[in-house]
Amino acid sequence: MSTQEQASYVAVCPECDVDLQTDEPNEIVAFHRRHYRVTGHDVKLERTELNFEEVTSTDIKGVVRQLEEQYENGVPIGVVAAVMNEHGLTIGETLDKIHEVRMTGGLYEPRDNYLGAF
């Protein structure tokens, strides 16, 4: 049995057979952005370990609002991507939806790559 601890988040690109294992949720988004910029491939989340109660909301704004209570200065965008992954959205699709809602004024970034809901 391996003694190596499993990373909380594993993102993979099935087409290129590359992956990223990390405990830092926003790194999966950075990985997606880099990979998408170079290859045009949307990477997939293979493993997400969310250490909080189930998020009942299914829309982006509701998810951020629900998670905001657990984070002091904005919800990491990677955590939002992980929750939306449970609802069948890829990282790329989640980022597109975040942009869409931000442009209507429903979400804001209190700091880079962290989200607040209004």
Place this chain on the structure above:
Amino acid sequence: MTQWERAQAKPVSPDITDRSNALPAKYFTEPEFFEMEKEKVFGQYWIYAGHANSISEPWQFFTRTVGNQTLILVRTADGDIRSVKNFSARDGAPIVDETPMSDPGYIDPDEFTDLESVHVDSIGPLVFVNLADDPMPLSEQAGVMKDRLEALPLGEYEHACRIVSEVECNWKVFASNYSECDHCQANHQDWIKGISLDESELEVNDYHWVLHYTHEEDVEDEMRIHDEHEAQFHYLWPNFTVNMYGTADGYGTYIIDPVDTDRFQLIADYYFRDSDLSEEEREFIRTSRQLQEEDFELVERQWDGLKTGALAQAQLGPNEHTVHKFHRLAQDAYNS
């Protein structure tokens, strides 16, 4: 065949007193200029600190970072507001943790006594600080803006909402964007429907400028705090705005706070009769947020372009008096 015209990428002229000349791009993009701004801009002029209503009780305080200094703003026992530098003369350690105006704390009066003071003045309930030893009076920097705002019952309104956004762009690009509405037709297509741009007016003063707009809808007469069908967007050099919307019984302020050369925070505060937001007020702020997001997208694109170094100096359009004023004030400060 198209030929690259190199001459177009050269500086127009370093002299930005020529009204079409913008501030050279290096003042936006090179980190050493941000360090200079901390001293020559944020260390010399009156900078908005926060709203007096947020520290209404004795020894309530909030902090505000201006240039290289973190300041504490305190309501003292005699009801005045004082500002001191947030470090102990004994060991240099901060006296209090960072505390935003939207969540003020209480300070022990004994801790406060020996701290180094900075200048404080106000326009109605809006409190300003100045780090200079011998600053120009706030009344001189704010000019007619002070009289106009003090004629309004701004102090009767309560802070209802603060939204802080971090944007990847130099603070001066957003400040320039705020100062004109040439971009509004293309960039704020929903909002512009209710605005009569033909009847708008740009007023330029020594250290502040005002964009006056007329709009179709208005709040009821008894609720209105300025002229009928009029919105006023005041910009006070270097980084503060007061937004009198006209379509809401309330007002807003923006602080355009640089984080570094490449980033700023937009701190948007909204004030209404009551600090509990009604559904209409919430919807109003959501629209305001939408306008901010539309502007963020625009200025981040401009910033991406500016950073490439292809443009050494921009040329301003004939209507951009206010932007030119902003750039000239920056240049004057750098040369001081």
